[in-house]
Amino acid sequence: xxxxxxxxxxxxxxxxxxxxxAGNPYExxxxxxxxxxFPTTPHFNAVMKVLPEFTKETGINVEVDQLQYLxxxxxxxLELTKDVGDYDLISYVxxxxxxxxxxxxxxNLAKYFMNPKLADPHxxxxxxxxxxxxxxxxxxxxxxxxxxxxxSLYGLPFGxxxxxxxxxxxxFEKHGLKVPETYEELLDLACKIxxxxxxxxxxxxxxxxxxxxxxxxxxxxxxxxxRIFDDNWNPIMNNEAGVAAATALKTIVDCGPEGSQTFGFAxxxxxxxxxxxxxxxxxxxxxxxxxxxxxSTVVGKVGWAMHPMGVRRGSETxxxxxxxxxxxxxxxxxxxxxxxxxxxxxxxxxxxxxxNPVRFSTHADPEVNAKYPYMSQFGEALKYADPxxxxxxxxxxKINADLGTTLSKVLTxxxxxxxxxxxxxxxxxxxxxQAGYYTWQ
Amino acid sequence: MNxxxxxxxxxxxxxxxxxxxxxxxxxxxxxYVFYAGFLxxxxxxxxxxxxxxxxRNYINLFHDESFRESFFVTLRFSAIVVSLEMFIGVGLxxxxxxxxxxxxxxxxxxxxxxMISPIVVGLMWxxxxxxxxxxxxxxxxxxxxEPMPWLLDGDWAFASxxxxxxxxxxxxxxxxxxxxxxxxxxxxxxxxxxxGANGWQSILYIKLPxxxxxxxxxxxxxxxxxxxxxxxxxxxxxxxxxxxxxxxxLRIMRTATEFRELGVAAAMSNILLMMLLLLTVxxxxxxxxxxxxAMRLKNIAAEEA
Numbered sequence: 001x002x003x004x005x006x007x008x009x010x011x012x013x014x015x016x017x018x019x020x021x022a023g024n025p026y027e028x029x030x031x032x033x034x035x036x037x038f039p040t041t042p043h044f045n046a047v048m049k050v051l052p053e054f055t056k057e058t059g060i061n062v063e064v065d066q067l068q069y070l071x072x073x074x075x076x077x078l079e080l081t082k083d084v085g086d087y088d089l090i091s092y093v094x095x096x097x098x099x100x101x102x103x104x105x106x107x108n109l110a111k112y113f114m115n116p117k118l119a120d121p122h123x124x125x126x127x128x129x130x131x132x133x134x135x136x137x138x139x140x141x142x143x144x145x146x147x148x149x150x151x152s153l154y155g156l157p158f159g160x161x162x163x164x165x166x167x168x169x170x171x172f173e174k175h176g177l178k179v180p181e182t183y184e185e186l187l188d189l190a191c192k193i194x195x196x197x198x199x200x201x202x203x204x205x206x207x208x209x210x211x212x213x214x215x216x217x218x219x220x221x222x223x224x225x226x227r228i229f230d231d232n233w234n235p236i237m238n239n240e241a242g243v244a245a246a247t248a249l250k251t252i253v254d255c256g257p258e259g260s261q262t263f264g265f266a267x268x269x270x271x272x273x274x275x276x277x278x279x280x281x282x283x284x285x286x287x288x289x290x291x292x293x294x295x296s297t298v299v300g301k302v303g304w305a306m307h308p309m310g311v312r313r314g315s316e317t318x319x320x321x322x323x324x325x326x327x328x329x330x331x332x333x334x335x336x337x338x339x340x341x342x343x344x345x346x347x348x349x350x351x352x353x354x355x356n357p358v359r360f361s362t363h364a365d366p367e368v369n370a371k372y373p374y375m376s377q378f379g380e381a382l383k384y385a386d387p388x389x390x391x392x393x394x395x396x397x398k399i400n401a402d403l404g405t406t407l408s409k410v411l412t413x414x415x416x417x418x419x420x421x422x423x424x425x426x427x428x429x430x431x432x433x434q435a436g437y438y439t440w441q
Numbered sequence: 442m443n444x445x446x447x448x449x450x451x452x453x454x455x456x457x458x459x460x461x462x463x464x465x466x467x468x469x470x471x472x473y474v475f476y477a478g479f480l481x482x483x484x485x486x487x488x489x490x491x492x493x494x495x496x497r498n499y500i501n502l503f504h505d506e507s508f509r510e511s512f513f514v515t516l517r518f519s520a521i522v523v524s525l526e527m528f529i530g531v532g533l534x535x536x537x538x539x540x541x542x543x544x545x546x547x548x549x550x551x552x553x554x555x556m557i558s559p560i561v562v563g564l565m566w567x568x569x570x571x572x573x574x575x576x577x578x579x580x581x582x583x584x585x586x587e588p589m590p591w592l593l594d595g596d597w598a599f600a601s602x603x604x605x606x607x608x609x610x611x612x613x614x615x616x617x618x619x620x621x622x623x624x625x626x627x628x629x630x631x632x633x634x635x636x637g638a639n640g641w642q643s644i645l646y647i648k649l650p651x652x653x654x655x656x657x658x659x660x661x662x663x664x665x666x667x668x669x670x671x672x673x674x675x676x677x678x679x680x681x682x683x684x685x686x687x688x689x690x691l692r693i694m695r696t697a698t699e700f701r702e703l704g705v706a707a708a709m710s711n712i713l714l715m716m717l718l719l720l721t722v723x724x725x726x727x728x729x730x731x732x733x734x735a736m737r738l739k740n741i742a743a744e745e746a
Contacts, residue, residue: 074484074698080485081485081487102485103485105485208681209678209681210680210681259571259572259573261593262678262681394701398700400699401700402507405684408683409595413682413683434501
């Protein structure tokens with residue numbers, strides 16, 4: 001709905017002509033206009049500020065079709081099924097990965113990375129955050145959606161995020177509290193803070209019926225040692241770890257700020273920004289707002305720590321990736337943009353403009369840390385990013401919704417946790433059966 | 442011969458464009474949805490690539506607890522909101538059917554809610570229901586009462602959604618009832634007054650029966666509309682908590698966009714369509730029956746005279 005086109009204008013032609021030194025790899029594509037589809041998230045708003053620099057350096061013009069991120073899927077579904085598509089590069093939400101690759105709508109990136117005229121030898125792919133690449137870029141390995149010997153690369157992480165714990169330094173100092181490192185400490189503090197600071201919630205979490213509740217549950221499931229499926233696709237979200245994760249979620253919501261039961265991501269974040277809660281455990285994408293006085297009443301009071309550990313470390317991986325549609329018209333120029341944006345140079349530019357970096361080196365960069373002091377902490381946390389915290393399979397949407405509405409019943413109607421999760425497991429089994437996951441059993 | 446043939450064909454020729462438009466604009470999409478109900482269709486596929494699965498979607502829906510729940514939520518929602526709206530709307534019309542100064546301004550004011558976009562209505566009510574900063578809970582607190590869990594609890598959320606819908610759609614019934622009231626023949630009213638009917642009697646025995654044809658149509662329109670309600674609930678609760686406010690239209694939308702099962706979504710739409718069709722036919726038959734009865738009474742009266 002919120003749909004506007006921005007033409008990053010073509011000062012490029014003239015400027016490209018100045019870059020006539022020998023061996024300019026961008027030269028054959030100077031003057032080309034590529035059309036990209038980006039969402040309207042803070043990261044991609046930062047990208048918009050950096051694109052003129054790309055045009056200046058390469059002579060390639062970029063036309064951006066920026067859409068609200070939930071609308072992107074619909075538009076892309078239409079575009080990708082056409083014979084000749086209008087988009088040369090798309091940004092996709094991570095759970096679209098499986099669908100697009102399964103429908104054979106994305107180009108495998110191997111042919112670009114093996115083309116000496118296109119691939120930049122200084123790209124340093126090893127510097128890309130492993131969890132992100134595994135979660136967002138690679139398809140066809142273990143379980144079909146993870147890396148493995150049979151997997152290959154279809155997209156690059158860009159605008160990706162992980163989970164991080166934000167806490168109120170002032171409140172913690174005032175009461176001499178220790179920043180929680182384990183789930184036990186986290187849950188203990190979550191319910192202790194409302195007693196120490198009347199009127200303040202412990203930890204704000206999303207909990208609204210559907211996607212939000214599932215997301216919050218999954219955040220706790222991985223560190224507490226659980227998974228949605230075992231290696232044979234049997235649903236195991238109702239095992240001990242699953243019950244522990246749902247119990248943790250319920251504790252957090254019960255001790256959270258008023259109205260927690262129906263919080264989405266925005267409301268949970270707003271509660272933290274308005275000082276109604278002492279902790280926040282969710283996406284790093286949120287970090288940019290806490291020191292913005294226009295949005296936040298807690299400027300300068302927030303510290304960051306790693307997602308607490310349960311039986312293992314496991315922060316989420318999600319957000320967006322970028323890929324080249326099979327029916328794109330300017331694939332090579334699109335690859336050059338993709339490579340430029342995720343290169344050390346591009347990643348730093350985007351980060352400095354307010355985006356989320358996808359490289360370890362950018363997280364550790366002194367200049368970046370001078371502007372965003374929490375970045376090195378995020379880089380540390382990203383070493384434990386878990387690419388398998390949520391299954392990325394075509395039927396996930398349905399399971400996601402069922403899990404989310406059932407958890408909402410647990411949170412608002414006091415449904416028994418074990419019983420609730422057993423129900424989800426049973427329905428998930430039926431869904432998986434119909435989708436053919438038990439064909440070989 | 443030729444002229445007579447041409448004469449006979451003329452009306453059909455004039456009808457042809459309208460018939461063609463009807464066929465393309467109405468029947469084609471309907472047929473499409475009907476056919477899609479038999480497919481296992483993912484939005485990444487073209488309709489031709491989708492697998493034909495016969496009645497599987499319908500059978501699955503029949504066994505699907507969530508769908509059954511949303512089906513009953515819709516029934517409950519429609520029954521409650523339409524009854525409440527009819528009662529309040531017609532009542533308001535009786536109250537405001539008089540000549541007081543400033544009445545036209547008051548009437549305009551009354552129909553305002555109907556003119557607001559449903560998304561805005563949803564947002565407005567969502568802020569008013571907000572647990573801490575919302576108008577209702579702040580007022581309750583300032584009066585010394587406990588705040589209510591407006592959207593936080595299944596039953597309360599259902600009630601909240603009903604209140605918002607009633608607020609928005611009472612004016613629709615009000616305005617139609619008022620129009621019907623004002624066109625009632627004055628001679629009948631006068632006759633009733635002369636015969637000594639009091640206010641209640643004239644409403645119950647004269648005005649309501651005379652307004653009935655309009656009320657039936659109004660009722661039907663609202664009923665159909667309430668079965669398809671989506672936006673206000675989408676914004677207010679998005680179906681939650683749990684599935685307590687997930688009406689069928691919302692379920693259909695989620696099935697198509699979140700679960701990516703276009704075939705199942707189409708099957709659900711067809712079930713909804715069938716339900717509405719049944720209601721409409723029932724209403725039509727009822728109308729026919731009352732008309733016949735009126736005609737018979739008229740004939741008897743004429744014979745007696």
